Amino acid sequence: MACLLRAATWRLLPWRGYCSRGTKGELNESFVEALKAVVGSPHVSTAAAVREQHGHDESMHRCQPPDAVVWPQNVEQVSKLAALCYDQGVPIIPFGTGTGLEGGVCAVQGGVCVNLTHMDRILQLNLEDFSVLVEPGVTRKTLNTHLRDSGLWFPVDPGADASLCGMVATGASGTNAVRYGTMRDNVLNLEVVLPGGRLLHTAGPGRHFRKSAAGYNLTGLFVGSEGTLGLITAATLRLHPVPEATVAATCAFPNIRAAVDSTVHILQAAVPVARIEFLDDAMIDACNRYSKLNCCVAPTLFLEFHGSEQALAEQVQRTEEITRHNGGSNFSWAEEAEERSRLWAARHNAWYAALALRxxxxxxxxxxxxxxxxxxxxxxxxxxxxxxxxxxxxxxxxxxxxxxxxxxxxxxxxxxxxxxxxxxxxxxxxxxxxLHGTCTGEHGIGLGKRQLLQEEVGAVGIETMRQLKATLDPRGLMNPGKVL
Amino acid sequence: MACLLRAATWRLLPWRGYCSRGTKGELNESFVEALKAVVGSPHVSTAAAVREQHGHDESMHRCQPPDAVVWPQNVEQVSKLAALCYDQGVPIIPFGTGTGLEGGVCAVQGGVCVNLTHMDRILQLNLEDFSVLVEPGVTRKTLNTHLRDSGLWFPVDPGADASLCGMVATGASGTNAVRYGTMRDNVLNLEVVLPGGRLLHTAGPGRHFRKSAAGYNLTGLFVGSEGTLGLITAATLRLHPVPEATVAATCAFPNIRAAVDSTVHILQAAVPVARIEFLDDAMIDACNRYSKLNCCVAPTLFLEFHGSEQALAEQVQRTEEITRHNGGSNFSWAEEAEERSRLWAARHNAWYAALALRxxxxxxxxxxxxxxxxxxxxxxxxxxxxxxxxxxxxxxxxxxxxxxxxxxxxxxxxxxxxxxxxxxxxxxxxxxxxLHGTCTGEHGIGLGKRQLLQEEVGAVGIETMRQLKATLDPRGLMNPGKVL
The missing domain is CATH 3.30.70.2740 (Alpha-Beta Plaits)
Incomplete structure (x- = not known):
């Protein structure tokens, strides 16, 4: 029956790819009952459609469904689930919004997928301290909606409305990173359920200081660990003041080098640009078609500036001087929110604009x-x-x-x-x-880049990572087959 | 003889405290010969005075000298030293400028002190990439002197002219951190000699990209590890553009709360303040006496702003409005380099001003x-x-x-x-x-705060740190007795 269901699902979702494993029968009845005892019957599913849904992200990696999906309601349940699975030798795969891009949630060895989206409370907002404590299911847009009247915001923006702890797990960044940093720079503390079920607070329970020199940087170790070292059940994040004003601009260039040189010169001039995005001519052409824009089809920079009205005028002026010096043309800027939104909507719809090409x-x-x-x-x-x-x-x-x-x-x-x-x-x-770069700036290693990671960090680097993994997850059950 | 020498040194340097161990004889002749074979005879010392000099930092922790001091000239020698010591079960203590404040270099179990100051070359400056590769003996002032005409600088400033890799090891920060971040935010890659002698490049050999999501954050693990996980033999650091202009200001407040409230409001207003330092009335009084200033004896903020001339005028104006609103008075600002230097010299001489009190x-x-x-x-x-x-x-x-x-x-x-x-x-x-804070923001745990670290991170946190230590240094020979 499970096989039939899977086959049916596969026909319904042809692009998911063929599901090679994840036989429900691998988890015996009593284990499923034990899962239900922890989170309650309605919060466990072994239905094929549900498992399929949890066996892939937004990448092209083929669907590899888990054997069961559970929705814990609180950290105590996550802890019990971790202990239960570890005791029984069952793999655990944490799951957020499923918006990853490197197959990080594929259940390559089956196991239990822990969907953390029911834990979606904003637990504590410390306005004066510029910090917030969130459960793993809170997405970045939900947080920013919650913060709307606070004067603060969370700027890390990978595009997708991902869960914040998912963003922690993949070490996400996105368009605002040039000014506000990546997740690595914006996580103050993490609550992590370790593989055996123990609860770790990476910077100590309840702590939300801005900086520390106290012991090893456990927070940094878990940011970007892609669910392979533990389940992140809460994150204390750093917030930033909402800029007084925002201006967006675009500028077309005769060639790629001119666009990149402009970027370097803007950074060297210490213009505190908030976003500086490059789109090649093909991308611009696709955006023009999809978002009904009328941009010059050429290598282009999309820029955004944050600051006071006065500071913005100066930033825009300096940037325009620099881009003009580098042969940029068609410099146009949008101060009005509507016009700006239209521009950035086009940038954020780049993915769909590309899809519309075929x-x-x-x-x-x-x-x-x-x-x-x-x-x-x-x-x-x-x-x-x-x-x-x-x-x-x-x-x-x-x-x-x-x-x-x-x-x-x-x-x-x-x-x-x-x-x-x-x-x-x-x-x-x-x-x-x-060129001394990295095989991934923000999507992570997941399934697809494990060989590349080896080439990137070398034998001693990989060996060190393997040792860390073996130390924190000696039975190799946390999201197995990923990263290493 | 060694004992006599030690006693003599102790009399010469009474404030060093009594040296309880570090008997030269603990290292047998053949081991010392082996050290000499690695680095050359002139670069090994077992003289008591030299050992004394390397047995303490600038803290009150009593001097605990190593059994020998070696000065490697290159990373290959460091690697051989590490292998030799590890093989023979001899503790290794990395040493930079000795300007630490928590006893991080005290040789509590004797062993070999590896003084890295002879490795002091600036190996590679990548201006367009805002990065530089330095050997461990390069100090922060030396680097900034080298960068003088480049338009870039390294802003992390803990006060002392510490070695940059020492600053990596302690996770240093200082006055500029509010704007430019701490060492954690400004290290792109590290070359580390692991306890057994193997060479690790935390972000892969030669890499100096700005961000990555490739595997575990090994760089972050070694920043702040206080020499307990390996010897840092090179660091790739992030550089920042030199601000076009700089303005300093001071402002006195009726009470501490008014000064702190002003700070929060300045940050909330997104004024990109570069430094914002608090000095209490007693500190101001001491600075007035020591540096011949005439500041109002009250809780005071010292501020510094970086930016374009126009941006600075606005920053200073906004700050003045905020401080006035919070009851601040005597707001005075110094645009001229000389006046500014005098002001910051006073802040940087706070330590000596305090010493002059007694x-x-x-x-x-x-x-x-x-x-x-x-x-x-x-x-x-x-x-x-x-x-x-x-x-x-x-x-x-x-x-x-x-x-x-x-x-x-x-x-x-x-x-x-x-x-x-x-x-x-x-x-x-x-x-x-x-108050949900940390027992150390920037000095580190060293010898003196190990119990406090346990209280800070809790049992699981300490256990996790111990596991990491045991994994990377299974024989417990890297700077033993520190952090954990």
Missing amino acids: PGCKGYSTDVCVPISRLPEILVQTKENLKASGLTGVIAGHVGDGNFHCILVADQEDPEELLRITTFSKQLARHALA | PGCKGYSTDVCVPISRLPEILVQTKENLKASGLTGVIAGHVGDGNFHCILVADQEDPEELLRITTFSKQLARHALA
């Missing part, structure tokens, strides 16, 4: 990051490789950090095309590594 | 950090406790981070007074812990 196809977003001085050469080479590969792809990126994505659109039914995507992505990642 | 005595600087909202109560209580204790002490701190120091001046020959200092410091740290 209706019915699926997108895959690669992610690398290089020292900013190496951006021109890798961007130019990537465009050439794209052309040579015959793939449909566009480039967009957080150029202020040296981080960029190539959004590839492919026919999910065409194995040859999918193979070309894999080949192209690996080539891109290796090019980034050759 | 000539011939020695200073001890405590260090805690609390959520900024809790600063008024802990500062008021600390002043009361100071008074009740009968100790001579002043308060200065990086109030924008909630971090402050109490500089206590005591007669090193008076055991009763030293005991009162210990009692007072522990009471202060426990008060910080009770």
